[in-house]
Amino acid sequence: xxxxxxGKRSRTPETxxxxxxxxxxxxxxxxxxxxxxDGNLIITTGDTMFKLYKGLLAAQSPVFAGMFAVxxxxxxxxxxxxxxxxxxxxxxxxxxxxxxxxPRMNVSKQENSGKKTYTFxxxxxxxxxxxxxxxxxxxxxxxxxxxxxxxYDLKNPWLCDGEKAFNMPNPAxxxxxxxxxxxxxxxxxxxxxxxxxxxxxxxxxEGWRREDGTTVYLSQEDLKRFIDGSMRLARKADELxxxxxxxxxxxxARCAPTCRDQCHTSLTAIHQGFLAARGDEIPDTPFFWxxxxxxxxxQHPCCAPSTASFLSGTMVRCGVSLWFTLxxxxxxxxxxxxxxxxxxx
Numbered sequence: 001x002x003x004x005x006x007g008k009r010s011r012t013p014e015t016x017x018x019x020x021x022x023x024x025x026x027x028x029x030x031x032x033x034x035x036x037x038d039g040n041l042i043i044t045t046g047d048t049m050f051k052l053y054k055g056l057l058a059a060q061s062p063v064f065a066g067m068f069a070v071x072x073x074x075x076x077x078x079x080x081x082x083x084x085x086x087x088x089x090x091x092x093x094x095x096x097x098x099x100x101x102x103p104r105m106n107v108s109k110q111e112n113s114g115k116k117t118y119t120f121x122x123x124x125x126x127x128x129x130x131x132x133x134x135x136x137x138x139x140x141x142x143x144x145x146x147x148x149x150x151x152y153d154l155k156n157p158w159l160c161d162g163e164k165a166f167n168m169p170n171p172a173x174x175x176x177x178x179x180x181x182x183x184x185x186x187x188x189x190x191x192x193x194x195x196x197x198x199x200x201x202x203x204x205x206e207g208w209r210r211e212d213g214t215t216v217y218l219s220q221e222d223l224k225r226f227i228d229g230s231m232r233l234a235r236k237a238d239e240l241x242x243x244x245x246x247x248x249x250x251x252x253a254r255c256a257p258t259c260r261d262q263c264h265t266s267l268t269a270i271h272q273g274f275l276a277a278r279g280d281e282i283p284d285t286p287f288f289w290x291x292x293x294x295x296x297x298x299q300h301p302c303c304a305p306s307t308a309s310f311l312s313g314t315m316v317r318c319g320v321s322l323w324f325t326l327x328x329x330x331x332x333x334x335x336x337x338x339x340x341x342x343x344x345x
Contacts, residue, residue: 032091034098041068042084048091050098054083060101061133089129090212096125100138118145118166120173121211127180143186150177150189152326171196171284175208179216191326198230198282229330233282236325240318241278244289245271247314251307259303266300270311273299286322290315 032048041054058065071083087094123142130139145166174196181189197204197218204226207217218226248271255263273296274289283289293315297308 093125287319
């Protein structure tokens with residue numbers, strides 16, 4: 001039997017290639033990575049076929065279970081005990097989902113430490129397809145991994161030395177993160193994702209190209225939010241830079257009178273280096289200043305040991321100040337802001 005199927009949950013409109021376009025690209029189907037000769041279900045996506053076990057999918061997804069029930073009631077088996085289903089997902093996305101569902105095909109690689117690592121393409125595919133087919137445990141796991149770098153809380157690795165379970169391919173992947181946050185109603189991912197978009201400026205309008213070749217763009221509402229927020233963020237960053245610059249020059253008061261001139265020279269060099277490093281663009285992270293000041297201080301130390309800790313503490317406070325203003329800067333709705341603030345300790 002053959003059944004062209006879509007999941008129950010709605011698809012969002014911000015992708016350049018539709019399911020129909022995938023169908024047009026189909027060629028003679030070839031075997032995909034997931035193929036069990038004794039399977040009783042063939043899934044066709046684009047030009048790729050997967051053969052596995054119908055009961056395995058039905059047990060984990062109510063969408064698949066309902067799909068198979070309808071198909072079984074409408075027609076008999078295709079060949080022997082094997083059924084066939086045609087889905088309008090990309091082969092790349094389906095491969096990631098099936099790997100996650102099959103016990104011996106781990107969704108992630110295991111490092112020597114035993115920690116799981118993921119690719120961003122995996123996480124994107126798992127969130128989207130697990131949401132579509134209502135496989136909540138896989139969706140939740142993938143979202144929890146994304147939160148290790150994008151969550152708006154004090155455990156974010158940009159606020160502390162937290163472990164990163166995946167590597168961001170480049171800042172533009174934040175466009176996809178915003179898409180996933182909207183799809184799954186996960187506002188905790190939004191503030192830092194918008195911040196990352198601000199670091200690449202106008203390139204955000206070019207969208208994010210997925211592994212399967214489709215491109216996802218910000219919705220019109222989120223694009224406006226990004227543009228307006230980027231201007232507010234630039235003003236906030238300029239205010240902090242000006243404040244930090246004054247603090248750097250004033251830190252000389254901590255130095256002993258006998259070496260104040262030498263320390264003033266060091267702090268002036270730090271001040272100039274800081275302004276030069278700042279540039280005109282939004283820094284890669286809200287805590288760019290801490291690393292910059294730390295490196296500059298190593299090159300131009302002062303006599304008072306407390307000066308280094310004073311400056312680093314100031315940088316952290318400025319970064320945290322910026323971090324906490326991100327929801328307001330990007331104009332997130334009040335209900336989303338309240339949910340975000342409730343997550344903070």
